[in-house]
Amino acid sequence: MGNGETPDEVSVDLGTLRFFAEVMKADTDDGLRRGAIRADAEVQTGVRFGTRTLSGEVVAGTDALKAALDRANTNVARQVEAADILIHAMEQILANYTAADMASAEQVATVERTLLDAVKAAEAVYPEPERLPRGLVA
Numbered sequence: 001m002g003n004g005e006t007p008d009e010v011s012v013d014l015g016t017l018r019f020f021a022e023v024m025k026a027d028t029d030d031g032l033r034r035g036a037i038r039a040d041a042e043v044q045t046g047v048r049f050g051t052r053t054l055s056g057e058v059v060a061g062t063d064a065l066k067a068a069l070d071r072a073n074t075n076v077a078r079q080v081e082a083a084d085i086l087i088h089a090m091e092q093i094l095a096n097y098t099a100a101d102m103a104s105a106e107q108v109a110t111v112e113r114t115l116l117d118a119v120k121a122a123e124a125v126y127p128e129p130e131r132l133p134r135g136l137v138a
Contacts, residue, residue: 014097021090028083036076043069 017090018094021087024083025087028080033080040073
């Protein structure tokens with residue numbers, strides 16, 4: 001794929017999907033999200049270069065740095081948002097598969113109950129076949 005094509009069907013390995021979702025959530029929460037917060041705090045408390053010297057070069061450098069940091073913050077926010085969307089989708093897929101499995105189990109149980117009830121009803125009507133004594137042919 002990789003060139004914008006969408007697959008016709010998707011095969012899901014639930015164990016791998018669950019593991020991937022957990023790892024992605026941990027990486028996003030512990031790495032990306034916390035790292036972005038820490039980096040922003042460090043920038044806010046970092047060195048304020050050229051605050052007393054307002055030459056054109058310093059102002060231009062300050063503006064360029066601010067623009068780069070703003071762009072980096074925007075990119076990180078988008079990465080976190082994209083990761084959250086993927087994590088939510090994986091969690092929803094896992095929940096849907098679990099619900100489908102439970103619904104299937106309930107349907108199988110209903111079929112088994114129906115069959116068992118039918119067997120019991122049939123046994124009540126015809127508990128044991130009447131047998132002819134040995135040697136007699138009907």
